Amino acid sequence: MCDLSALPPLSEDQYLLNTPRVRSFVAEVRACVKRAASPAEACAQIGPLFEALLADPGWLPTAFQTDAPDSGMGGGIGQWLIFRAADRSLSLFSLVVPPGAMTPVHDHLAWGLVGIYRGNQDEEFYRPGAGRLEPVRRRPLAPGDFYTLLPPRDDVHRVRTTSPETSVSIHLLANDTGCVWRHTYDDATGEARPFRSGYVNAECLEA
Numbered sequence: 001m002c003d004l005s006a007l008p009p010l011s012e013d014q015y016l017l018n019t020p021r022v023r024s025f026v027a028e029v030r031a032c033v034k035r036a037a038s039p040a041e042a043c044a045q046i047g048p049l050f051e052a053l054l055a056d057p058g059w060l061p062t063a064f065q066t067d068a069p070d071s072g073m074g075g076g077i078g079q080w081l082i083f084r085a086a087d088r089s090l091s092l093f094s095l096v097v098p099p100g101a102m103t104p105v106h107d108h109l110a111w112g113l114v115g116i117y118r119g120n121q122d123e124e125f126y127r128p129g130a131g132r133l134e135p136v137r138r139r140p141l142a143p144g145d146f147y148t149l150l151p152p153r154d155d156v157h158r159v160r161t162t163s164p165e166t167s168v169s170i171h172l173l174a175n176d177t178g179c180v181w182r183h184t185y186d187d188a189t190g191e192a193r194p195f196r197s198g199y200v201n202a203e204c205l206e207a
């Protein structure tokens with residue numbers, strides 16, 4: 001569980017949405033990562049690029065904003081891969097959460113940015129402890145709002161749709177998030193369980 005080496009490299013970068021907008025965003029993100037001395041610095045540099053992507057109304061096709069009744073997240077939640085790096089060090093995906101649905105409390109095991117594209121969500125961060133799950137903060141989010149994930153401090157959260165319409169959030173993470181074995185956390189006991197969400201539109205392609 002959680003063994004990143006279990007995921008072999010892909011033969012090449014994968015663009016499930018292969019457009020100039022996505023390619024230029026990924027190229028700019030990679031330039032930031034190369035320049036940055038730390039994950040926090042990378043997130044700070046990527047922030048304005050991410051903000052511009054969230055504000056751009058035309059780049060994400062309807063298919064990537066559609067719920068998925070049989071997904072690994074449950075509740076009709078769709079996780080649509082947009083891009084992932086061949087070495088699995090970077091992924092970009094949309095998370096589609098129907099009204100009233102929420103993800104399990106989960107971790108990511110990588111730094112990243114999460115922002116709202118459509119609808120409204122609550123971000124809820126937790127600190128797992130012995131026998132419990134301690135709420136750290138909860139904040140309503142509207143389109144254009146985004147936040148950073150910086151493990152180990154800010155890695156465990158839950159996404160909940162609060163709008164009457166489906167919410168769509170964009171996630172940029174420094175791993176192949178849908179394919180790594182990570183964890184969900186029991187609401188009552190804080191107990192961690194192995195978890196792999198998968199993607200609606202891509203396989204994990206293990207060895």
Ligand SMILES: [Fe+2]
Pocket residue numbers: 106107108157159
């Ligand atoms: Fe998440």
